[in-house]
Amino acid sequence: MSARKVPAAAGTPQQSDPKRPSPDPTTSHPHGGTTLRAGTQLGLLVTLVIAVLSYQLNTTMVTPALPDIGRSFAVSEGTLALVSSLFFLAGAVAGILLTRWSDFLGRTRMLLAVLVILLVGTLVCAFAPNFPIFVAGRVLQGVSGAVFQLAYMILSESVSPALLGTMLGIISAANGGVGGLDGWLGGILTDRFGFQAIFFVIAGLTAVAIFLTARTLPAQKRPATTGKMDWWGGGLLSLSLIFLTYYVNIGGTRGWLTPASLALFGVAVLFFGAFCVAERRVSSPLFALRHLASRHCWPLIATTLLSLASVFAVINFTVALFAQNSEAGYGLEAGRAALLYLTPPALIGLAAAPLSGWLAGKIGWLTVLRTGLAVSLCAIGGIWLFLEHRWIVFALIALLGITYNGMILTTVNGLGVILAPPEAPGSLPGLNGAAFGVGASLGIGLVAPLVGTWGGYRGALALSAGIAGAALLCACVLKMRTDS
Structure with a gap:
């Protein structure tokens, strides 16, 4: 179902050239990359999995260490939140800029650059003598968040369409860590x-x-696109995203309509308006507005944002808190609650993501995405209906491991690459990647004021179900490309 034309599958017999002493292990790709043959595809996959895990472990492994970090640097819980918030914000901004810049610089060179930045940031965190330097290291680590989008684009330019879905699913599975x-x-x-x-x-x-990466990944012989990087547009869009993120964070705690929240939202809109004006005046825009307004792009970004705002909040916030609430919920200890309601969907997602990618290649990316959203909506409704039955909720949360961690996350990541404008292949993956962080923050910010009582948890689930319904509607508007 991939609409982007990719060279023949790896291993396809090539015409021999008597002037060449030995065959090249790759064939040329129309965007300047290479299509790897069967003998090197496994090495490519292993390399990309290790690369994305190098980034992802900075979220999953660091989370249980936050109390120790706070004690070591003698900072409050409010200040400690910067360890995660600035990490994710840097990743969202860098994802937009660096994925697009890789169109001009080359995927492999950019991946090497972000991995080197990640290494430097990690060592800064390890040796930091005080909290400000530690946070600076976390920001450097966050910049490497572009590794996921770069990995997806490298796959799309290096393997056949028949293998793309499965391999992309394996990379997406690493998004949740190691189960x-x-x-x-x-x-x-x-x-x-x-x-x-x-x-x-x-x-x-x-x-x-x-x-x-240096030994396995092929270097692009020519840029994926012509022109030069639109730094003005990138800066304006990044500023809009930064203020929007802070609006979501502050709005969820202090109120969406308070003067401070509205001021942040207004500034975000102002910078986005300036971005739209700037994009009309450059020859190589960060994201051409005609593409952003098409059914190939904005519905995908909206689907990603709303999916995270709904299902992510159900799994990682509403049910997680309800399970530990001794008055309204099950009153479980933190470890047991995590074992029952957080670990199963993560483990199931490890197997479901590659299978979802394989299935998307067989029956269509949009079909798998819409099915995943529809079943997720039903699962959230079931949790709302049977909230008092912990084992039914356990089963439905496990089902979300298939539909959300597998079907939804794999397809929105894959579609970000497949539906990208041909003349700017790095534009949509970067912006779609930024929607992950904004969506997760927005979902928790919306439901957080509701939780605490039995009716409040049910209200939070109802709100999440409504957002999931909106995500499904956007997915139904989404359209595959037929012009590339």
Whole structure:
């Protein structure tokens, strides 16, 4: 179902050239990359998995270490929140800029650059003498968030359409870490050696990723597009995203219509308006407005944002809190609640994501996405209906591991690459990637004021179901490309 034309599948017999002493392990790609043959595809996949895990472990392994970080630097819980918030914000901004810049610089060179930045940031965190320097290291680590979008684009330009879905699903599965085992390992390392041990482990893995990237991934022989990077547009859109993110964070705690919240939202709209004006005046825009307004782009961004705002909030916030609430919920200890309602969808997603990618290649990316959203909506409705039955909720949360962690996340990531404008292949993956962080923050910000009582949790689930319905509507508007 991929609408982008990709060269013949790896391993397709090529006409021999008597002047060449040996065949080249790759064939040329229309966007300047290479289509790898069967013998090197496994090495490519292993390299990209290690690269994305080098980034992802900075979220899953660091989370259980946050209390120790706070004690070590003697900072409050409110200040400690910067460890995660600035990390994700840097990733969203860098994802927009660096994926588009890779159209001009080359995917492999950009991936090497972000991995080197990740290594530097990780070592800064490991040796930081104070909290400000530690946060600076986290920002550098966050910049490497573009590794996921770069990995998806490298796959789309290096493997056949028949393999793209499955391999992309494997990469997407790494988005949740290692099925909860990484979080457990992070806690063990922190308890025995201190939080610094986590960063030494991640630094070692990142060094391996850099070595494998330099040795395994082919370099682009020519840019994926012509022109030059639109830094003005990138800066304006990044500023709009920054203020929008802070609006979502502050609005969820202080009120969406308070003067401070509205001021942040107004500034975000102002910068986005300036971005739209700037994009009309450059020859190589960051994201051409005609594409952004098409059914190939904005519905995908909206679907991604709303999916995260609905299902992510149900799994990682509403049900997680309800399970531990001793008055309105099940009153479980934190460890048991996580074992029952967080670990199953993560583990199931590890298997469901590659299968979803394979299925998308067989029956269509949009079909898998819409089916995943429809079943997720039904699952959220079931949780609302049977909230008092913990084992029914357990089963429905496990189902979301298939539909959300598998079907939805795999397809929105894949469609970000497949539906990107041919003349700017890095534009849509970057903007779609930014929608992940904004959507997750928005969903928690919307439902957080409701939780706490039985009716409040049910109200939060009802709101999440409504948002999931809106995501399904956007997915139904989304259209595959037929012009590339």
